[in-house]
Amino acid sequence: MAISIKISKTNQSRIKECDFENIEFGKIFSDHMFRVDYKDGMWQNPEILPYGNISISPALSSLHYGQAVFEGMKAFKDPSGNPQLFRPLDNYKRINQSAYRMGMPAITEELFIEGLSQLVKLDQDWIPTKEGSALYLRPFMFATDDFVGVRPSVNYTFMIFCCPVNSYYPKPIRVKVEKTYVRAFKGGVGFAKAAGNYGMSMLPTMEAKKEGFDQIVWTDGEEHKYVEESGTTNLFFVLNDKTVLTPEIDGNILQGVTRDSCIKLLREGGYDVVEKKISLKEIADAFNEGLLTDAFGTGTAALIAKIESIYNEGENYILPNAEDRKVSNWLYKKLSDVQTSKIIDTHNWVYQLV
Numbered sequence: 001m002a003i004s005i006k007i008s009k010t011n012q013s014r015i016k017e018c019d020f021e022n023i024e025f026g027k028i029f030s031d032h033m034f035r036v037d038y039k040d041g042m043w044q045n046p047e048i049l050p051y052g053n054i055s056i057s058p059a060l061s062s063l064h065y066g067q068a069v070f071e072g073m074k075a076f077k078d079p080s081g082n083p084q085l086f087r088p089l090d091n092y093k094r095i096n097q098s099a100y101r102m103g104m105p106a107i108t109e110e111l112f113i114e115g116l117s118q119l120v121k122l123d124q125d126w127i128p129t130k131e132g133s134a135l136y137l138r139p140f141m142f143a144t145d146d147f148v149g150v151r152p153s154v155n156y157t158f159m160i161f162c163c164p165v166n167s168y169y170p171k172p173i174r175v176k177v178e179k180t181y182v183r184a185f186k187g188g189v190g191f192a193k194a195a196g197n198y199g200m201s202m203l204p205t206m207e208a209k210k211e212g213f214d215q216i217v218w219t220d221g222e223e224h225k226y227v228e229e230s231g232t233t234n235l236f237f238v239l240n241d242k243t244v245l246t247p248e249i250d251g252n253i254l255q256g257v258t259r260d261s262c263i264k265l266l267r268e269g270g271y272d273v274v275e276k277k278i279s280l281k282e283i284a285d286a287f288n289e290g291l292l293t294d295a296f297g298t299g300t301a302a303l304i305a306k307i308e309s310i311y312n313e314g315e316n317y318i319l320p321n322a323e324d325r326k327v328s329n330w331l332y333k334k335l336s337d338v339q340t341s342k343i344i345d346t347h348n349w350v351y352q353l354v
């Protein structure tokens, strides 16, 4: 690698303060972070430094106009304790697709991959090894001009920090089909992991939580007839433990790396996976005919989040007990075994760091 990253190590590791058995998601940060700044049309001065606050101008343009994109990925340990990443090149490609849509510069592959690799190697003792745990990695890029005027920023910062995490949704979740608010529409930014997509989801999700649900299921913005995705997960519906339906990539939904991994593993496992537009009527019919045997969300944080029930305009479809879910239980085990190298990775998804 041609780039050289300046490394300033902490002299006060906080690792002893972390209780690796009971980690609150997203609240504990490893010792170091990566940072590189975009100035004069170039990424400059990449460095790894102790995790800590950064100083910003009140006029920081991303705070006002939302040029901010992010990624979510994980590092694991193999059975011998060596650190590894899962499909980092897919996250690298996706952050640049998001950045492009938001009028932001591309990060280079070298900076993204080397920044991640060196950071995770340095903080590898922070990778938890308990079942379902991992080191969650958060690469992100934001506009840094201190200028109050609506135009693309000239300066940007790209950073990565790490959070040790246990499993995200330990219990199956109750979801509500959302028919008032809209997440994405044709020509919009639904496919981008852009900060604003989450800002606008807060109110609808808060309202659903007040009604006793854990998450909402977004539907299409034109007719509210087709399901899109839920929170930060892509959706899968299983018919008769055999056919697996998932919404097609249409520019509205996030093209999940976990979604793609699941589709490939399911197909290899002999399941019929169909990527298409899925109507609420189709789900209601499947439920009423007793065919809906499983439903789950997929995403890096949650991996597989089983859905306990789906509330749709006065009807509540209650799915089989979590232990009886053939497909999601099989898939969870398969995927986490690949990520932690308990089984052979035949797809070149695992990126070893040593």
Ligand SMILES: *Cc1c(COP(=O)(O)O)cnc(C)c1O
Pocket (backbone or CB within 6 Å): 072, 193, 229, 230, 231, 232, 233, 234, 254, 255, 256, 257, 258, 259, 298, 299, 300, 301
């Ligand atoms: C991140 C995200 C996903 C899942 O993507 P993964 O690459 O599998 O983590 C799905 N939907 C939304 C809206 C997301 O932000």
